[in-house]
Amino acid sequence: MRWITQRILQALITVWAVVSLSFVLVRVMPGGPANTLRVQLQREGLSDRQIARRVEQFLNTQPDRPIYVDYFHYMGNTLTGDLGESMWNNQPVAEIIAQTAPWTIFVLSWATFIGFFVGIVLGALMAYYEGGKLDVGLTSYAMIAGSVPYYIFAIYLILFLAVRWGWFPYTGRQYSGVDPGFHWEFMKGVIHHAALPTLSLVLSGSLASLSMRGNSIRVLGEDYLRVARLRGLSDATIAVQYVARNAVLPLYTGFVISLGSMVGGSVILETLFTYRGMGLTMVNSIDRRDIPTMMGVFMIITICVVVALLVADLTYSKLDPRTGGEQREAF
Incomplete structure (x- = not known):
């Protein structure tokens, strides 16, 4: 029973580590998802307030929010099955x-x-x-x-x-x-x-x-x-x-x-x-x-x-x- 518990914990830690690493890499890469989305929305002629609202809707982030706050917010949504919305067709x-x-x-x-x-x-x-x-x-x-x-x-x-x-x-x-x-x-x-x-x-x-x-x-x-x-x-x-x-x-x-x-x-x-x-x-x-x-x-x-x-x-x-x-x- 102890061996089974350890193996399950190792699996959970592995998933957590990969998801966390992917989150950090995406956030720190040049341009970042928020900037990429802003450029796309600017081409659609949206106002700054509309762009800020859409960025928060798609990425669950705010411009003035630290990355560690975004991380806990993202992990909390992920645990509830909320993976965000597609930036392409607005579909979950x-x-x-x-x-x-x-x-x-x-x-x-x-x-x-x-x-x-x-x-x-x-x-x-x-x-x-x-x-x-x-x-x-x-x-x-x-x-x-x-x-x-x-x-x-x-x-x-x-x-x-x-x-x-x-x-x-x-x-x-x-x-x-x-x-x-x-x-x-x-x-x-x-x-x-x-x-x-x-x-x-x-x-x-x-x-x-x-x-x-x-x-x-x-x-x-x-x-x-x-x-x-x-x-x-x-x-x-x-x-x-x-x-x-x-x-x-x-x-x-x-x-x-x-x-x-x-x-x-x-x-x-x-x-x-x-x-x-x-x-x-x-x-x-x-x-x-x-x-x-x-x-x-x-x-x-x-x-x-x-x-x-x-x-x-x-x-x-x-x-x-x-x-x-x-x-x-x-x-």
Whole structure:
């Protein structure tokens, strides 16, 4: 219990430190968000009083207020879920994140799960046929694909499957003119638009198969497998309960962390496909110098990564009891 409490406190301190650091960096950078907003509002022909009121509305700050007062004011609003308003469309940042996050989670979670599953299956086949043509072919592909960034696959998929052959759309999230809802026409459009972003991540995520191959080969040489065979257990039982379970365990932490960091990895992908999720929102907020939106999205990315690391730490010992004692001794 003490170890769990310490890990939770470490996660909370990490989130606080990152959010505080981002607040300070934004406030002290040349120009600052208040000056940037003032310039934008002056171009709209607003009076000084209107500009001061809009600056306070968007940034929760006042010209004569010290930075440490702004900091406590910002942290207090953040704890209540108030992330400010977008400087671009006057929409609450929390509402923008709530509208875009499900689309990012949909694409990247499916890509992560499919890539993880395919990697496990291919890695097991590579280990079973070690040294054969299948092993050599899949290993060569995994090494090449693992060294190629996912956006290279995305560019080629757009070029051939979308532009040249027209099988898939390469912009947007759904069919135009279709009302959102749980009906086939809308869901078909969502799946159709998400196919290429998902496929580009799956094609490049082949390092899991190499890890699974190495783990499976290592497990196949363990003494407890010989004991299992001597006990007369079937090959299926040995493969599932002994080989697969122990070979997958080292991949579990990386899988959970990838789920947490998928939001940050969506920036380039969503920009290429003009897929309006959190990644594209982050890019647009940087281009427009929309400080509240940029800080809100960055904070969500930080929380996702920290929570993923915390979940990996707390659950790995449940899957592998051998690590439980080591974790408790470390604290």
